[in-house]
Amino acid sequence: xxxxxxxxxxxxxxxxxxxxxxxxxxxxxxxxxxxxxxxxxxxxxxxxxxxxxxxxxxxxxxxxxxxxxxxxxxxxxxxxxxxxxxxxxxxxxxxxxxxxxxxxxxxxxxxxxxxxxxxxxxxxxxxxxxxxxxxxxxxxxxxxxxxxxxxxxxxxxxxxxxxxxxxxxxxxxxxxxxxxxxxxxxxxxxxxxxxxxxxxxxxxxxxxxxxxxxxxxxxxxxxxxxxxxxxxxxxxxxxxxxxxxxxxxxxxxxxxxxxxxxxxxxxxxxxxxxxxxxxxxxxxxxxxxxxxxxxxxxxxxxxxxxxxxxxxxxxxxxxxxxxxxxxxxxxxxxxxxxxxxxxxxxxxxxxxxxxxxxxxxxxxxxxxxxxxxxxxxxxxxxxxxxxxxxxxxxxxxxxxxxxxxxxxxxxxxxxxxxx
Amino acid sequence: xxxxxxxxxxxxxxxxxxxxxxxxxxxxxxxxxxxxxxxxxxxxxxxxxxxxxxxxxxxxxxxxxxxxxxxxxxxxxxxxxxxxxxxxxxxxxxxxxxxxxxxxxxxxxxxxxxxxxxxxxxxxxxxxxxxxxxxxxxxxxxxxxxxxxxxxxxxxxxxxxxxxxxxxxxxxxxxxxxxxxxxxxxxxxxxxxxxxxxxxxxxxxxxxxxxxxxxxxxxxxxxxxxxxxxxxxxxxxxxxxxxxxxxxxxxxxxxxxxxxxxxxxxxxxxxxxxxxxxxxxxxxxxxxxxxxxxxxxxxxxxxxxxxxxxxxxxxxxxxxxxxxxxxxxxxxxxxxxxxxxxxxxxxxxxxxxxxxxxxxxxxxxxxxxxxxxxxxxxxxxxxxxxxxxxxxxxxxxxxxxxxxxxxxxxxxxxxxxxxxxxxxxxx
Numbered sequence: 001x002x003x004x005x006x007x008x009x010x011x012x013x014x015x016x017x018x019x020x021x022x023x024x025x026x027x028x029x030x031x032x033x034x035x036x037x038x039x040x041x042x043x044x045x046x047x048x049x050x051x052x053x054x055x056x057x058x059x060x061x062x063x064x065x066x067x068x069x070x071x072x073x074x075x076x077x078x079x080x081x082x083x084x085x086x087x088x089x090x091x092x093x094x095x096x097x098x099x100x101x102x103x104x105x106x107x108x109x110x111x112x113x114x115x116x117x118x119x120x121x122x123x124x125x126x127x128x129x130x131x132x133x134x135x136x137x138x139x140x141x142x143x144x145x146x147x148x149x150x151x152x153x154x155x156x157x158x159x160x161x162x163x164x165x166x167x168x169x170x171x172x173x174x175x176x177x178x179x180x181x182x183x184x185x186x187x188x189x190x191x192x193x194x195x196x197x198x199x200x201x202x203x204x205x206x207x208x209x210x211x212x213x214x215x216x217x218x219x220x221x222x223x224x225x226x227x228x229x230x231x232x233x234x235x236x237x238x239x240x241x242x243x244x245x246x247x248x249x250x251x252x253x254x255x256x257x258x259x260x261x262x263x264x265x266x267x268x269x270x271x272x273x274x275x276x277x278x279x280x281x282x283x284x285x286x287x288x289x290x291x292x293x294x295x296x297x298x299x300x301x302x303x304x305x306x307x308x309x310x311x312x313x314x315x316x317x318x319x320x321x322x323x324x325x326x327x328x329x330x331x332x333x334x335x336x337x338x339x340x341x342x343x344x345x346x347x348x349x350x351x352x353x354x355x356x357x358x359x360x361x362x363x364x365x366x367x368x369x370x371x372x373x374x375x376x377x378x379x380x381x382x383x384x385x386x387x388x389x390x391x392x393x394x395x396x397x398x399x400x401x402x403x404x405x406x407x408x409x410x411x412x413x414x415x416x417x418x419x
Numbered sequence: 420x421x422x423x424x425x426x427x428x429x430x431x432x433x434x435x436x437x438x439x440x441x442x443x444x445x446x447x448x449x450x451x452x453x454x455x456x457x458x459x460x461x462x463x464x465x466x467x468x469x470x471x472x473x474x475x476x477x478x479x480x481x482x483x484x485x486x487x488x489x490x491x492x493x494x495x496x497x498x499x500x501x502x503x504x505x506x507x508x509x510x511x512x513x514x515x516x517x518x519x520x521x522x523x524x525x526x527x528x529x530x531x532x533x534x535x536x537x538x539x540x541x542x543x544x545x546x547x548x549x550x551x552x553x554x555x556x557x558x559x560x561x562x563x564x565x566x567x568x569x570x571x572x573x574x575x576x577x578x579x580x581x582x583x584x585x586x587x588x589x590x591x592x593x594x595x596x597x598x599x600x601x602x603x604x605x606x607x608x609x610x611x612x613x614x615x616x617x618x619x620x621x622x623x624x625x626x627x628x629x630x631x632x633x634x635x636x637x638x639x640x641x642x643x644x645x646x647x648x649x650x651x652x653x654x655x656x657x658x659x660x661x662x663x664x665x666x667x668x669x670x671x672x673x674x675x676x677x678x679x680x681x682x683x684x685x686x687x688x689x690x691x692x693x694x695x696x697x698x699x700x701x702x703x704x705x706x707x708x709x710x711x712x713x714x715x716x717x718x719x720x721x722x723x724x725x726x727x728x729x730x731x732x733x734x735x736x737x738x739x740x741x742x743x744x745x746x747x748x749x750x751x752x753x754x755x756x757x758x759x760x761x762x763x764x765x766x767x768x769x770x771x772x773x774x775x776x777x778x779x780x781x782x783x784x785x786x787x788x789x790x791x792x793x794x795x796x797x798x799x800x801x802x803x804x805x806x807x808x809x810x811x812x813x814x815x816x817x818x819x820x821x822x823x824x825x826x827x828x829x830x831x832x833x834x835x836x837x838x839x840x841x842x843x844x845x846x
Contacts, residue, residue, distance in 0.1 A: 019450040021428065021786045058711035066712070066776035069783030093783045097428060132720060136727040139675060139747055143728075146569050146673040245672035245844055247563045280500030280510075290498065293556030296564055314564050342505070349507035349527075357453040357526035360792070414672075 001369050002206055008221035009195040012213050013369055014206045021097055023104060023202030024362040025111060027088040027217070028370055029194035032227050036166055037186065038077065039137070039174040041086070044183050044190075045075040046133045047125075053117040068106060069093040073114050079167040081260070081305025083228040083374070086190055088115055091362075094203055104204065105212055112216035118187070125180045134175050141170050148246045148411060153312065156252035156409035159240060162232055163306060195224045197370055201362045228374050231307035232256045238407045245414040249317040253327065254310055254407035257400075261304040262377060265399045267387035272334050272396035273302045274347040277311060281346050283330040283339065284311070292326075294319050309403065317413050324408070335400050337393040344393060352385050420445075420633055425810050430789055432799075433629045437640040440617030440648055442803075445629040446795055452526045454625040455792035456534055458541050459520035459800050462613035464591040465738065468654040469612065476654070479609055480600050481586065482558070482593015485514040487606055489554050490546050491521070499540045508533040514591055517736075517804055522793065530627055531635050538621070538639045544610045551603045559595045566590075569673050569841050577679045577743055580667045580837040584656035587739055588663075616640065617648035620803060622796040655738050660685055662837040666750075670844035677842075678750040680757045683835040684740035691737075691806025696815050698735035700824040701831075703781070703816075705731055705742070707773040708764045723748070724756045737805075742833075750840045761833050768825040781816050 004012040055061045065071055071092035078085045090111050095103030119125055144150045157168035196219050200209050234256055259269050277284035277300030284298045298313035315323050333339050358364035358381055368381060379387075420435045432446040463484050469477045492499040492512070503510035508525035510533075521541050523533050565571045575590055582588040592598070623632050662683050687694070709731055710716065719725045728747040734740070746753045788794045802809045 017450070020790045022783075022790065058717050059714050062711040063776060066780040068779070069786070070780035071783065091787070093786050097786055098779075098782065128721060132727070139726060139728055142675040143569075143747070146671075146675055148567050149564075246567045248560065248567060279504050280498075281504040289557060293553050294560075296557055296561035314560060316560070346501070346505045346507075350504055350509070353507040353526045354509075357524070360451050360453050360526075362790070 003373070004210060006198075006213060007219060009224055009226075010219045010222065011197050011373070012210065013197060013199040013373070014204065014209050015199070015201045015365055015369065016204060016206065017201065018203035019360070020094075020202055020362055022091045022093050023107060023200065023204055024366070025088075025090045025107065026199045026201075026366045026370075027111070027115070028197045028199070029086040029088075029190050030197075030224075030226055030228070030374065031084045031190065031194045032082055032225060033084050034082075034163075034166065036169045038167060038170045039141075040178055040182055040186055041077040041084075042140075042170060043133060043137050043175070043178060044186055045077055045086075046137060047130075047183060048075050048114060048118055048187075049073065050129070050133060051119045052114045053119055053121050054113055056119055064110070068103070068110070069098055071107065071110070073110055079163050081228045082163050082230045083305070086194065096203070104208060108212040108216040116191070120180065120184055130180055134178065138172050138175055141172050144170075148244065148248070148250055149312075149314070151244075152250040152252050152409065152411035155242065155411070156254060156310075156407060159238055159409055160234065160254050160308070160407055162234065163230070164303065164308060192220070193222055193224055195222060195226050197373060199366045199369055201365055226374055228371070229260050229262050229305050231258060231260050234406045237405065240408075241410040241412055243412045243414055246411070247413055248314045249320060249413045250312065250314050250411040251320065251323060252310070252312050252407075252409040252411070253405060254308060254409075256404045256406050257302065257307050257309050258402035258404070259304075259399055260307045261375065261379075263399075265395055266304060267384065268391045268395040268399040269302060270304070271344070271347050271351060271388060271391045272400050273300055273309065274351055275339060275343055275396070276300050276330060276334050279347060279350055281343060283333060284327065287330055288313065288323060288326050292322075294323055294326075320410065331400075331403065335397060335403070337397050341393070344391070344396075348388050348391060352388050355381050355384055355388070420629070423808075423810070428786060428789060433633065435633055437616065437637055439640050439643070439645055440615070441636075441640055442620040443633060443636050444620065444622040444799060445632045446622065446624040446799070447626075447629050448624055448792065448795075449626050451626050451792060453524050453792060454526075454530045454623065454627060455522065455524040455796055456537055456624075457520050457522040457622045457793075457796035457800060458537050458619065459518050459622075460613055460619045461518050461804050462609070463515050463517045463519055464589065465516045465586045465655070466609075466613070466653050467586045467589070468656070469651045470654050471612070471652075472650045477608065477612060479605060480593060480597040481589035482591070482598045483601055483605060483609055484519050485592045486554065486558060486598060486601050487544075487610055488512050488514045488519050488521075489558060490551065490606060491541060491544060493546060493550055494540060494543070495545050499536070502536060503533060506533045506536070510537070516587060516591060518800065520797070520800060522796065524792065530625065530632070534623065534632070534635055535639050538636065541614065542616070542643060544607060544614070546603055546606060548603045551601070551606065555598055558592060558598050562590065562592050562595060562598070565592070567671070569671055569675075569677055572669065572671065573677050573679055573745065573839060573841050574743070576667060576669055576841070577681045577837070577839045580664050580839050581662050581681050581683045581741060582739075583659055583663055585658045585739055586655070611646075612649065612651050615645055615648050618651070620800060622799050624792040624795045653738070658686075660835055662835050664837060666838045666840070668840045668842060671841055672845070673841060673843055675747050676750070676840065677745065677747050678753050679743050679745045679839045680754050681744075681837050681839065682742045682833045683837070684735070684742065684831065686736075686738060686740050692811070692815065694735055694737065695805055695807050695812060696819065696823075697827055698733070699781075699816050700819055700827045701733050701735060701742070703774065703777045703819065704764075704769050704824045704828045705733060706777055707769040708767075709744070709760070712773055712776070719756070724752060750838050754836075754838050758833070765829050768828070769821055771821050774819065774821050774824065778816060778819070782813070785813050785816075
């Protein structure tokens with residue numbers, strides 16, 4: 001990966017490979033705001049994707065992208081640890097496959113147009129369009145709330161608070177009061193102050209990339225902090241049960257791990273979590289699903305930038321107590337090393353293979369490069385694989401010793417469905 | 420081993436057939452680290468009644484293909500998922516209406532061991548009555564999970580409203596009732612009929628030497644014996660043109676009303692290539708009119724005839740043919756909108772310019788499939804089930820002309836339709 005400093009806190013990364021049929025360009029904008037403004041941010045994404053100064057109607061936008069072989073421009077807002085990320089993603093077919101040697105420059109022009117020349121740049125943003133996009137976001141939020149799995153995850157995260165609470169905090173009531181000026185204010189803040197990394201992946205000439213970046217994405221110097229990692233410090237235990245007219249109860253558990261990606265034994269926590277609940281061999285899957293048929297899916301996920309672990313499963317309410325006890329028992333097994341050595345070796349092998357296959361996906365290549373650049377922990381894929389090889393039962397016990405259950409949220413099926 | 424190359428895209432694959440009839444595809448991706456293998460049978464949720472060449476008829480409870488998929492992951496030694504994990508390989512499977520496929524991916528140097536494991540576990544059903552009973556609990560939880568998702572429920576109910584006899588009216592996984600009736604003997608009977616190498620296909624997408632992969636598969640197969648291949652054909656009961664009901668309301672705990680307006684089309688007896696061509700023609704034509712390519716699209720949103728959730732799906736298959744429009748809008752508005760605009764569409768037609776743009780878009784979409792190993796194997800398998808090769812499918816799109824597309828649309832009979840509504844149960 002070639003890294004070029006464009007300006008202060010603005011970097012270009014070029015990964016040359018002819019593995020893929022397209023050229024992917026990612027632009028990551030990072031800030032550390034702790035404002036509960038995910039609704040506002042998501043509205044900004046819709047406005048930037050919908051139109052631009054030059055392509056000011058849905059038809060014009062569709063015509064443009066269809067002509068360009070279904071090339072795409074999308075914006076998403078995510079939170080990793082304490083990093084608020086705006087990700088611009090564009091994927092265009094490599095021009096060599098469609099006999100168009102200008103396609104790469106057209107891709108940069110499109111990003112420039114949609115990202116830096118939004119519809120509001122030289123005229124007032126149309127009120128009807130603003131209301132239409134607010135309505136779309138309102139529906140997006142409602143649709144998520146109507147899916148029991150995403151609703152329960154959201155409610156549990158909101159209850160937890162911290163940055164996962166900020167990420168989950170998209171709500172319809174916020175939408176009412178948002179004005180165009182609020183969105184433009186947020187846009188200006190992100191474009192002018194966030195730290196920026198542009199990552200290009202594909203079969204490209206790096207001189208072309210540098211030239212087009214300078215021409216179309218020449219962001220100015222900026223001075224910002226660049227934090228991504230924190231450790232959750234939630235202390236008191238929270239328990240909540242909510243009823244919904246659904247056919248299955250969803251259990252959401254949240255743990256404080258007291259570990260994050262910067263801890264030297266974090267690879268042990270990843271493997272320990274693999275033994276606990278991410279693989280078909282995992283204790284949770286084997287004990288809760290395979291041996292007792294209590295659920296269809298159950299998983300545990302470690303959020304290494306936050307110091308949090310989540311466990312979720314869909315069950316019948318009558319089995320709730322049993323399932324909670326079983327989960328607790330499996331965590332105890334991780335904490336005491338009470339499992340077969342072969343399970344440890346299997347899990348290590350799985351994770352090593354998963355990390356090795358990251359280079360087959362543009363998105364994974366981008367994320368590995370970006371997180372290493374921001375966190376600077378030297379954890380390349382190769383280094384991580386080496387660390388996985390060293391993990392032992394003892395190191396997993398050590399990494400899990402401070403794991404603490406801090407939240408239990410239950411989305412309970414209504415009585416009539418329980419009969 | 421036959422070699423096929425698509426020079427424009429720099430893609431190469433090899434094809435061969437084992438002595439027992441198993442078709443083998445090795446798609447060579449020398450720059451990738453991982454290998455992805457798919458082993459599939461054209462036996463899916465559609466197959467509730469089958470007939471052999473000697474006129475023996477077999478009938479199954481709905482959900483049996485999916486149940487079988489679950490049970491194949493069991494072996495006498497333990498469970499298959501764990502065996503793959505021990506090799507560092509990720510294994511999974513899915514059942515659709517048309518097929519059941521088992522697949523794994525690995526970036527390990529050793530591809531031979533998981534490849535043999537895939538072939539061995541799919542070609543050996545080893546179940547007990549106790550394990551069959553135990554699986555019913557897991558499958559029931561899976562069915563409940565999908566049923567409480569409003570999006571999948573809307574589709575499921577739309578099929579139920581359209582079809583009297585066609586197995587699309589049943590959920591892929593069946594119902595808790597049908598699943599509870601499935602026995603060990605049922606599973607073994609349908610396994611023996613439908614998992615013969617003579618009607619199966621294995622696709623390996625890999626950076627490894629294709630000759631080596633082909634040899635591994637042939638060697639594995641040469642050690643096994645199978646009963647004589649019995650050709651089995653799916654039997655679909657005659658389906659009336661009319662829908663089951665013109666309107667259905669389902670109440671769920673949702674805040675957003677969702678609805679679909681489904682058009683049931685007759686199944687035409689044509690060649691595979693003609694059917695695939697027709698499928699693309701309808702899909703691209705609908706994209707040209709019922710999307711933001713249409714200059715009226717913004718007006719429709721402004722006038723609240725559609726919302727930004729408006730979308731459509733069409734499928735012109737061997738045994739079914741439909742178009743489903745969905746939206747989160749007032750159901751009657753959706754119905755009126757589709758009927759009015761479809762009639763307008765028949766008068767205006769798709770332009771040359773729009774078709775050219777949509778061909779470009781489709782070309783880009785198909786090209787991007789080659790970025791992902793699993794996408795390659797799944798799309799190859801599906802194309803093969805559809806009776807066309809994967810490159811042939813691309814050529815069909817590139818050679819479409821507006822006159823053909825417009826004639827297909829003009830001839831569509833949209834009078835057999837049904838409205839399905841999912842609304843809040845809070846009142």
